[in-house]
Amino acid sequence: MHKKDHDKSELGLTFIEILASIVIIVIIMAIGLGILVQTAKTNKTSEEIVDATYVAQTEMEKIYHASISSEVNMISWFEAAYGSPQPVENWHVFTKEKGDYRVHVKVQQAASSEELNRAVVQVFEKNDPTKVKAQMENHFKWEGQN
16 A cells, blocks of 8 residues: 555545634624624613613602702792692692603602601603613601601
8 A cells, every 4th residue: 555545535624614614603703693692681681771761860859958958849840940849649749851751750748747758769761761670769857848
């Protein structure tokens, strides 16, 4: 036997082996791309929730600060800050737009000065007023209240 009598299939990669390698690489890349797309969607959703929560917290801090320092009637302060309310059952509901969001501030006035008032801040997407992005609730005493 001569060394030149090698089997031709042992000399290099066949077309089938190259094609299989390409298919495997494409599958791995598709999985990696899918993971990157899902990560981007998750990051965007998280960012929207953080932004909406910041808006809700900012509004709640405004309300708290006014409750400890304002000398005016509570509902008068809310009307000055948010405009005319819509009465819904025993709530005063105020709405304003802030950036990309619509903010609903619901206030329930206490029956007496010994009781606590209640405020709920809800933040919605401006284009979808049915989907709450963030919500905060607080009970507080209004110092200017008799």
